[in-house]
Amino acid sequence: MGTTGAPAVVYFPEGTYLMGKTINSYVDTFLIGNPLNRPTLKASSSFNGSIFLNMYDPGQDSTTNFYIGVKNLVLDSTSYSPSTPFLLMDWAVSQATQLTNVLFKMPPSSQHTGVATPEGGSGTYMGNLDFEGGKIGINMNNQQYSVKSVTFTGTTTGILLSHGFAIVFQDIQFTNCVTGINATVGGFGNVGSYALIDSVAKSVQTVVLSKTQTTSSGTTGDDSIVIDNLQTSNVGKTVVAGGVTLLTGSVPKTWVYGNAYLKGGAANGVHDAGTTYQTLRSPQLVSGGKFFTMAPPTYQQYSVDQVVNIKNVKGFPVYGDGKTDDTRNINAILKRNAGCAITFFPQGTYLVSDTIHIPPGSRIVGEALTAISAIGSKFANEKSPYPMVQVGLPGQVGVAQISDIVFTVGDVLPGCILLQVNMAGISKGDVGLWNSHFRVGGAYGSGVETKCQGGIPCQAAFLMLHLTPTSSVYIEDMWGWTADHDLDQNFNQLISTGRGALVESTRGTWLVGTAFEHNTLYQYNLINAENVFVGMQQSETPYWQGTNGPAQAPAPWTPNAAYGDPTFSNCEEDDPNCRMAWYERIVSGSNLYLYGSGFWTFFNDVDSCHGLNGTCQNNAVEIVSNPTLLYWWNLNTRGCLNMLIDDGEVLETGAANTGSWGSVVAATLTHSRIAARWLGKVAF
Structure with missing residues (x-):
């Protein structure tokens, strides 16, 4: 099995x-x-x-x-x-x-x-x-x-x-x-x-x-x-x-x-042998002097009769059998349960042909990672991307919590946004996801597993996670995976998901223990985002990219400015190791706190690396348009020539920062208002 x-x-x-x-x-x-x-x-x-x-x-x-x-x-x-x-x-x-x-x-x-x-x-x-x-x-x-x-x-x-x-x-x-x-x-x-x-x-x-x-x-x-x-x-x-x-x-x-x-420091940085910095935390991210955290909800304070099994609602049959379109009745039950009950999705695959709307007042729990899977023509148009699951509408406020769910696609759907979060909570953690993940291909129950068999990588999904400007969400334990191998059979898939996580939120976002892997344009993209905490993030680029690969980024996608897509105009026309997915882009924004980034490049076209000095990829991450109060701690890369590009200029190279699984920089503070001005062991 x-x-x-x-x-x-x-x-x-x-x-x-x-x-x-x-x-x-x-x-x-x-x-x-x-x-x-x-x-x-x-x-x-x-x-x-x-x-x-x-x-x-x-x-x-x-x-x-x-x-x-x-x-x-x-x-x-x-x-x-x-x-x-x-x-x-x-x-x-x-x-x-x-x-x-x-x-x-x-x-x-x-x-x-x-x-x-x-x-x-x-x-x-x-x-x-x-x-x-x-x-x-x-x-x-x-x-x-x-x-x-x-x-x-x-x-x-x-x-x-x-x-x-x-x-x-x-x-x-x-x-x-x-x-x-x-x-x-x-x-x-x-x-x-x-x-x-x-x-x-x-x-x-x-x-x-x-x-x-x-x-x-x-x-x-x-x-x-x-x-x-x-x-x-x-x-x-x-x-x-x-x-x-x-x-x-x-x-x-x-x-x-x-x-x-x-900022204003040595070109190759400095070695801190124990230096203290004065950092400023956004109050929107803090509770009791610490960055806000929240344990996965157990809902043990609620009685059993406040839990509704979505497969057991009279008059609204829902099957979760991987065969039946459950869209209409899922939406009807979620609307009815909002503010009244916890909705339990027993283990299964719930096919949906239209957007599932999660209204304020929703608490959703899966079982053994229940799957919600997109099918149908509404998700098929790359030029008109469409959300499979939408949490709230822009401007809405309230509770929307999701636990133990996998978001996936049941077919090759180049216009599918798997999850879009629009709403914010009244209190921190009101809107949140725990132990919820994305999977594109690589498993039974999806046409991606069988249809993406060589040639140009198939455009299986547009975007995994979109946190819109009006959202505020606490996310803990999330994996956004475009399959690099088959979990269930032996299909040698060649899959392209356009984008990993697009973060435009401004009202408070926490990403605690997240990973986005093998997406074509980027893994993380922070566009005008404000008040974001990241506690460990991990990524890998698509194994098929790079020298001799079947496509050079942005191919097979056309960049869409409405979604802040990179154009790779910084690369020569035929430079495959430059035209590889960005691990992270930070475009403008403010109050951004990143701790522990692990970005690993293993291959050029599922083969040995063909870049300068044995590297696989030219550039790992970029900063654009001068974000303010950006604190980036412990940036780690593997197989990357340049760790960080700042407005088109190389700021951090792998060769100047050897260690970790290739290279590591403990503190990137060039956009933090901390300048290279020293008083003893304290930097201001």
Whole structure:
């Protein structure tokens, strides 16, 4: 049945489940406990094995362990031998996976580890977790991650950062730990960069233990550190690198260890060996002095009779069978439920031939990543793009929340905008998406899988996500994927989705743990956007682009100025490694805060790289038209000649910033109003 053909939900009612051997799970499997009273899975004293819960599917590579979830559980190893190494969860997974609302209970001063990723992976998000006791809370050995709202209490080492290129730790609390983050013990790779923001350390000997960036041959970009708003009490040392104490006490501002670019500064930047910057946060993004966060809603405060199964509404049949057009009745039920009920979409594929309108007052929950899939002629015209799912109308205000849904296309539809968000909330988080993703091709149930078989890449969808100027939305754990391979069969697809995420919002946007991959023109495009927080973003360019590829960007698309499309006029007519998708474009705008970008180019036409110095792609990201108050922390690239182009001029090169998975810059502050004017260790 492939990766997506047989989804499973394993539900645990409240209670304590005594376990004597390892639980092995698989892709497309979701372990869910009762959020009202989380069930406990308890390892017996005679447990047979070294891993309690193995969520890594060995039938797949770790980088293809997709669509997996664990939530609302307590994992307890307190009865097992504290002197024996023991792992509560192997979480060597990748995108579209959710680990949330789980407590890991381990014996104090034991050899137990809560979560580890020993086989690697390409992760996006985990959060709202608690670790008690144990030797290690999280042993991170993964390409990139957003780790949000996690507590470590009495854990010897909260986080062992064995390997990772763009890791963001947000809203972390270390209490009674020896070490908060230990980044000195290598796994199968290096540590590129990590950020610790809006966090607290109490009674900790060392908050961050790192390697030095100074080597016999100079400095390296590896081990770049950004600490932003850290409160400490009864803490010995804040940052130790290579045995040298670089920082003590709290960090009320932003502290940087790594390469930095400032307005009016050196052409190749400067190396910050521990520099504090005064940064300004937009009040529209902040709650209680921290960037706003919100746990995935469980709706446990509502009664069962306030939940409506969309397949069980008398007079409005909805099938979700991948065969029936459900458009009319979905819209009728959503309109009726607005402000009155939570709408539950049981697992299935819901075909729609027209826009699904999500009105204010909507709360929508899927099951094992329910799919909403576009079909029909209304989505077929590239010159007149049309939204499949539309959240509110411009100017509307209220609640619209979506959890556990996949947005996809059932056919080749060059005019389809998969999701458009127009509305804002009265309060932060009123409009939000959690564990909701995009997929174009690569799976059963879509004509894209079978129709896009070579030649010029087929124009399968116009745009994945559009956040319009009137929107305000909190997004957590989202993967926008144009298929680079087939999850379910062996079709060698050649697919082109025009665009990834177009962000024009101005009223407050949070992108926490997002990834957009393999889209033709760009992955992220911020056009006149204001008040945007990004906490870890990851992308790859289309594998078929570059030297000898079947098309050069913008082909096969015609740039559309109404959607802020790049024209690639900066490239020569026949320069395929220049005419590759931008990872991110920032055009004008203000109050933009980006933490932890991981942008990876692997191929030229699914082959080795043919660019200068072995690079695959000329340019990674660009800044246009002088945005203001732009703070870009920990920009990481792979296979890119130039990391950042600023109004047509090369600002940051890969060669000048080696480290990470190619190159890394800890601080890009050329549009932040922070100039290269120094007073001791503080930059203004």
